[in-house]
Amino acid sequence: MTGPIAQALSLVLNTVFYLYTLIVAVRFLMQATRADYYNPLAQSVVSLTNPVLKPLRRFVPGVGGLDVSAIVLCLVLIVAKLALFSILELPRVEAAGFTFNAAALGLPHWLLIAPFELLSLFLNIFFYGIIILAVLSWVGGTDNPVAGVLHDITRPVTDPVRRWIKPMGGLDLSPIVALLLLQLIKILVLQPILQSLL
Numbered sequence: 001m002t003g004p005i006a007q008a009l010s011l012v013l014n015t016v017f018y019l020y021t022l023i024v025a026v027r028f029l030m031q032a033t034r035a036d037y038y039n040p041l042a043q044s045v046v047s048l049t050n051p052v053l054k055p056l057r058r059f060v061p062g063v064g065g066l067d068v069s070a071i072v073l074c075l076v077l078i079v080a081k082l083a084l085f086s087i088l089e090l091p092r093v094e095a096a097g098f099t100f101n102a103a104a105l106g107l108p109h110w111l112l113i114a115p116f117e118l119l120s121l122f123l124n125i126f127f128y129g130i131i132i133l134a135v136l137s138w139v140g141g142t143d144n145p146v147a148g149v150l151h152d153i154t155r156p157v158t159d160p161v162r163r164w165i166k167p168m169g170g171l172d173l174s175p176i177v178a179l180l181l182l183q184l185i186k187i188l189v190l191q192p193i194l195q196s197l198l
Contacts, residue, residue: 010090017081021074023048025121026153028070035152041145049073071118078114083107109197116194120186127182129154130175157182 027049029035030042037046053069060069082105085093105113129150136147161174161181 006090009088010085010093013081013084013090014093017077020048021077021118022121022125024053024070024074024077025118025125026149027053028067028074029122029125029153030149031067031070033152033155035149039145039148041149045149074118074121075114078117079107079110082110082113112197113194116190116197120190120194123182123186123190126154126157127179130158130178130182134175 023045027045030037030045035042037043049070052073053067056069056073057067060072062068082093086106133147133150133154136144157178158174161178162172165174165177167173
């Protein structure tokens with residue numbers, strides 16, 4: 001399938017799959033970081049993911065306090081997106097910042113790509129979460145529900161950096177360093193691996 005209709009369908013499918021996978025990934029991070037589940041944003045994430053995760057947990061139990069079913073669902077969604085693009089013969093599927101033809105690769109490659117796309121998604125959540133928190137701190141919006149959830153789920157990245165880089169004269173440079181490290185991981189580790197798979 002080619003032409004404007006194919007482009008529009010590609011855009012819609014990429015967006016829908018990405019957004020739902022993003023919500024499930026946020027749900028995993030909320031559980032892993034013990035985020036406040038009474039937060040209104042957290043409640044929205046839970047209500048959007050429970051219909052799929054609750055039945056899945058019967059077959060995929062948690063391990064070490066982590067909701068493995070959320071990870072499995074993310075991987076299934078990524079592979080399902082690639083399969084759907086292949087079936088519909090849509091040429092432009094997006095994964096981890098790359099655009100490629102899913103039909104030209106096949107299932108073995110999709111299974112290899114999926115974990116790296118999920119890792120890229122987690123890095124994006126941390127990256128944009130830190131940026132949103134910084135903006136909210138500048139405009140005095142740190143008391144809203146979004147800030148509460150983002151603060152909880154970005155702590156695994158920001159807390160170690162804050163221990164390493166102390167504030168200087170009231171200026172906290174740790175978010176900038178955390179953002180730089182996240183980008184370096186994508187550029188130096190993730191992108192070369194994905195380029196070798198595509």
